[in-house]
Amino acid sequence: MLQQSWSLLENGQKEGYKVAYTNARIIDPESKLDIYGSLLTDSKVIADFGESLFAGGVPSSVDEVIDCNGLVLMPGIVDIHVHFREPGQEYKETIYTGSRSAAAGGVTTVVCQPNTVPPIDSVILAKYLKYRAFETSHVNVEFYAAITKSGNKLTEMALLKEAGAVGFTDDGLPVMNAHIMRQALKYSSMLNVPIAQHAEDLNLSAGGCINEGIVSEELGVTGIPSVSEAVMVNRDILLMQDIANVHYHVLHVSSKDSLRAIADAKKRGINITCEVAPHHFTLTENDVREHNSMAKMNPPLRSEEDRLAMIEGLRSGIIDCIATDHAPHDVGSKDLPLGDSAFGIVGLETLLPLTLELYYNQNLDLSDVLGKLTYKPADIIHVPRARIRKNFVADLTLVDLEHSWEVDISKFASKSKNSPFSKRIVKGRAVRTVVSGKTVYVLR
Numbered sequence: 001m002l003q004q005s006w007s008l009l010e011n012g013q014k015e016g017y018k019v020a021y022t023n024a025r026i027i028d029p030e031s032k033l034d035i036y037g038s039l040l041t042d043s044k045v046i047a048d049f050g051e052s053l054f055a056g057g058v059p060s061s062v063d064e065v066i067d068c069n070g071l072v073l074m075p076g077i078v079d080i081h082v083h084f085r086e087p088g089q090e091y092k093e094t095i096y097t098g099s100r101s102a103a104a105g106g107v108t109t110v111v112c113q114p115n116t117v118p119p120i121d122s123v124i125l126a127k128y129l130k131y132r133a134f135e136t137s138h139v140n141v142e143f144y145a146a147i148t149k150s151g152n153k154l155t156e157m158a159l160l161k162e163a164g165a166v167g168f169t170d171d172g173l174p175v176m177n178a179h180i181m182r183q184a185l186k187y188s189s190m191l192n193v194p195i196a197q198h199a200e201d202l203n204l205s206a207g208g209c210i211n212e213g214i215v216s217e218e219l220g221v222t223g224i225p226s227v228s229e230a231v232m233v234n235r236d237i238l239l240m241q242d243i244a245n246v247h248y249h250v251l252h253v254s255s256k257d258s259l260r261a262i263a264d265a266k267k268r269g270i271n272i273t274c275e276v277a278p279h280h281f282t283l284t285e286n287d288v289r290e291h292n293s294m295a296k297m298n299p300p301l302r303s304e305e306d307r308l309a310m311i312e313g314l315r316s317g318i319i320d321c322i323a324t325d326h327a328p329h330d331v332g333s334k335d336l337p338l339g340d341s342a343f344g345i346v347g348l349e350t351l352l353p354l355t356l357e358l359y360y361n362q363n364l365d366l367s368d369v370l371g372k373l374t375y376k377p378a379d380i381i382h383v384p385r386a387r388i389r390k391n392f393v394a395d396l397t398l399v400d401l402e403h404s405w406e407v408d409i410s411k412f413a414s415k416s417k418n419s420p421f422s423k424r425i426v427k428g429r430a431v432r433t434v435v436s437g438k439t440v441y442v443l444r
């Protein structure tokens, strides 16, 4: 029986604590490095790669030796879209439990979305979040601050960036007001941070609960047309195209029409990036028949054509990265009729195996796929992480690519268990997660 263990980041690593990782298959997606070798770290990577590193044996000055035989040593996974529900909805998740879930998934950095209760729309709340993260997190916590205060007034974006915000979003809701979105795009371009849009025209999606299509017809529920996402993406591309230095990021892209607009904008040199969640390249609206509200999220699971477009978008690079949209909900909010249940599913502890299915089953290049989880998301939020390179912070994930396992939601570290992947047989798992040289999770 495999045992999981965690340790908090806050007491950090004894200064200068040296760890040698030996016999590893080291993959650094950005440099396309893929070799068998060793690594020496303290809080940073001290010496990298090559059999020769410890040819003469591991020096006595090393405090710990981790034999990585048969395992892949990759940069720590960066998930730029999680909801940790603190402050205000701690019964669904906290930074403590969410960061345990992240560590168990091999994730070393998360970006928290600001739709907490109250939302992160002021400096005092941003500071509170950073304080709670310092006290209770197992992994690096970054955060987006809100773009608006309840949709109709811009937040103090410059002060919020100074307080640590890596970008701005009203996720959970779109910024419907085009004038406010245009202002936000202008300010963010001056602050050199992304605006991340939950792209949805609420006039088109009003009252919908799953994708408008054959299943919504069959179940007799109101649908969310995929055009509600693409209309907003197209509007925002028009708003941003004449703003210098702007960076607009599409959260949880789900429809082929959105991808077509994004591809065209990229071709025109517009600085638009996008992410896709694992459920949108793994499942479709048909899975709602079996999983009901466990397969309900916003944007909803779309058609097979949309799902295949997500896979091709990842293969072509139109989709920049993968992010979970980890959206924990308590049983009381989820175990309701489809129309009444909350939108959202957890994702941190299934992120890696579902992403690896792209390598195992869809023939995507392993290094490319791991890049969508590491340096690509890190670059979107401008944090200098997710490389295995000398002097880079030692955020590392050790992966057993051959480990087949059945998803058991009762074993999730997340406080919530709302996942449609329960009992799915998957392959690939994080067996050790390291943040700034300190092991925060081990699976033995």
Ligand SMILES: NC(=O)N[C@@H](CC(=O)O)C(=O)O
Residues within 6 Å of the ligand: 083, 115, 171, 172, 173, 198, 296, 297, 298, 299, 325, 327, 328, 343, 344, 345
């Ligand atoms: N994705 C979801 O279905 N729900 C998210 C909000 C969001 O990401 O839009 C949540 O906060 O629960």
Ligand SMILES: [Zn+2]
Residues within 6 Å of the ligand: 171, 172, 173, 198, 251, 252, 298, 299
């Ligand atoms: Zn959203």
Ligand SMILES: [Zn+2]
Residues within 6 Å of the ligand: 081, 083, 113, 171, 172, 325, 327
């Ligand atoms: Zn979200």
